[in-house]
Amino acid sequence: MYTLYIANKNYSSWSLRPWSVMSQLGIPFEEKLVPFEQGCNWDSFRAFSPTGKVPCLLDGDRVVWDSLAIVEYLAERHDGVWPSDPDARAWARCAAAEMHSGFGALREQASMNCGVRVRLHHLTDALKSDIARIDELWNEGLVRFGGPFLAGGHFSAVDAFFVPVAFRILTYDLPVQASTAALAEQLRQLPSSQRWYQDALRETWRDSAHDDEAHLAGEWLEDLRAR
Template sequence: MIPDLYIANKNYSSWSLRPWVLLRHLQIPFNERLMPFAGDATSAIYRTFSPSGKVPCLTHGDIVVWDSLAIFEYLAELHPQVWPIHAKARAWARCASAEMHAGFAHLRSICTMNCGLRVRMAGILPELQGDLDRIDDLWNQGLERFGGPFLAGNQFTAVDAAFAPVAFRIQTYDLPMSGAALEYVDQLLDLPAMREWYEAALREEWRDERHEQEAHLAGDWMEDLRS
């Protein structure tokens, strides 16, 4: 039985991207169920398939998994390539993924994901710079420790999927990274699965007012590449 993955707009939904790109890159079959944001009605609509009223949500027969990190772990029970093979790399990858899942609130709130925009920020607040510095350190640490080209070794795993939305944010807002971390951004953006997501995001005609306003607050829109 092929699982169903419920996601929201590809232009905006960073949480949806994480399990989607993992499944697509690892060539694990799934049915995509795209449910666009619907303003104030979104939560009620999403509760018809997701207990939290949020996406992503994976359904597999009568099993429902409604959190991105939990989806990683559920998939890993069925597909061991979801996490790195070696114990040290696997432990590091799980810690880094959990840190991404729970942290970096300033990056999330100031630089909302909007794949189709190019935004010039007036400046980078210290709290945002703190998030960026930590991501830069974490990425360079993983790439050096495990030899790259991915964060925990030579294979794309869940930890790369966990940070995939950051690559789109860096592209949208021209955020600074250093060393191998900068090259890693380009590598993520060039993955076939990431290009597929990005091209679909640009074709979307839906607009969600809350996400649009958040992007306006971030800075001046230099380009809008969406349909």
């Protein structure tokens, strides 16, 4: 059985992506959560990951790191990770790779923090641009492949790569188009997403660096996390 190393569910968007693929598609795995530490995680995370980062997948003696590499590794072994239609599959891979390497303003100014609700101080031009691109990309997928998911009728890895965005939309009440908001809600209501979210709310770990990012972004309206 696979072992997937992740960090705090409240914060770790990178961990969520392969976790969502495996959980939603019913790929069996053992979850090992190693919390973020104050300062540097290098020493503790290096015990299982060559980069000192999460996520990291172990398949026997084989180590696979980086969320996109993990998903591609799984796609070689399991059906349904990517769409079966070649056009949808090519688009899905491009969209997932764009999320993997881009959207810097969204990451920096609206970092994932599932259990809080924040009113942003202001929307920078860079963040507006990232939000507009999310609207454009999601609507392209829905229209081109017919929905209800980004690349057609079935959940696939491209949806998993954007589940963290769906949580960010909720946390920061991001001003997205109605169709984007509807898809974000659909992604949050997936059984896997609901399990992740409820686990995130139950966590009592706090990482000051991640919380500081959310405090800098705006006024905290609610903190729904367990005390």
